[in-house]
Amino acid sequence: xxxxxxxxxxxxxxxxxxxxxxxxxxxxxxxxxxxxxxxxxxxxxxxxxxxxxxxxxxxxxxxxxxxxxxxxxxxxxxxxxxxxxxxxxxxxxxxxxxxxxxxxxxxxxxxxxxxxxxxxxxxxxxxxxxxxxxxxxxxxxxxxxxxxxxxxxxxxxxxxxxxxxxxxxxxxxxxxxxxxxxxxxxxx
Numbered sequence: 488x489x490x491x492x493x494x495x496x497x498x499x500x501x502x503x504x505x506x507x508x509x510x511x512x513x514x515x516x517x518x519x520x521x522x523x524x525x526x527x528x529x530x531x532x533x534x535x536x537x538x539x540x541x542x543x544x545x546x547x548x549x550x551x552x553x554x555x556x557x558x559x560x561x562x563x564x565x566x567x568x569x570x571x572x573x574x575x576x577x578x579x580x581x582x583x584x585x586x587x588x589x590x591x592x593x594x595x596x597x598x599x600x601x602x603x604x605x606x607x608x609x610x611x612x613x614x615x616x617x618x619x620x621x622x623x624x625x626x627x628x629x630x631x632x633x634x635x636x637x638x639x640x641x642x643x644x645x646x647x648x649x650x651x652x653x654x655x656x657x658x659x660x661x662x663x664x665x666x667x668x669x670x671x672x673x674x675x
Contacts, residue, residue: 493560493669495525496552500566500577500603500614502531505647507604507640511658512565514649515602519662525563528552530580541586549583556584557593561669562627563600568607568614573621585625594625598672600665602635602658604644610636628675630668633661 497516499509516525532548534540545553556562566577585594599622603611615636622629635657637643643651649658 490521492524493522493666494558495519495523495561495563495665495669496556496559497525497527497563497565498530498577498580499527500564500574502574502576506567507606507637507644508565508567510644510647510649511602511604511635511637511654512563513647514655515563515565515658515662518655518659520666522666523662526555528555530576533576533580533583536579536582541583545583545586545588552580553584553588553593556597557590559597560673561598561600561665562594563602563665564618566601566603566611566614566618568603568605568609568611571613572617573614577618578621581621581625592626594622594627596672596675597627598665598669599627599629600661600668601629602637602661604637604640604654606639606641608638610638612636628668628672630661630665633657633664635661 497512499512501508601615605611637654
């Protein structure tokens with residue numbers, strides 16, 4: 488029997504080229520179960536959200552990602568923590584993508600997996616909590632467990648590769664759980 492392929496969009500909340508979070512997301516894409524097809528997308532070129540621009544038309548790069556998310560079976564967000572909260576670029580992208588259009592809301596009822604890495608000791612626990620509140624407000628279904636809060640990321644990512652065995656193990660466990668989460672939400 489052929490494996491079902493779920494299309495999943497991966498977004499990194501950090502805009503930095505050599506981001507620890509980007510390395511974690513790339514590890515996930517390379518080590519996902521066969522049932523997941525993870526496509527990594529970028530948000531760094533989005534303009535600041537402005538309803539005046541929205542009224543004219545969504546910027547082309549925003550439109551493209553909105554459609555990819557609308558068609559995807561799920562979304563993975565791997566994000567750092569800036570000042571105990573969500574990075575501004577990630578919040579900006581969510582603000583753009585969450586807006587209603589003639590087809591509805593792109594994020595609506597979307598299964599989402601969240602993870603994060605930071606050089607601090609709390610491993611993005613606060614930013615993930617803030618992100619969950621935002622995602623709840625836009626009618627998504629974030630997966631609750633397992634969780635991945637990578638602390639001291641500068642010791643766990645080398646040459647843009649996740650090297651920490653425990654973090655890798657949890658990431659793979661999360662991906663396997665995410666397949667089940669997508670299946671459960673699809674029945675909803």
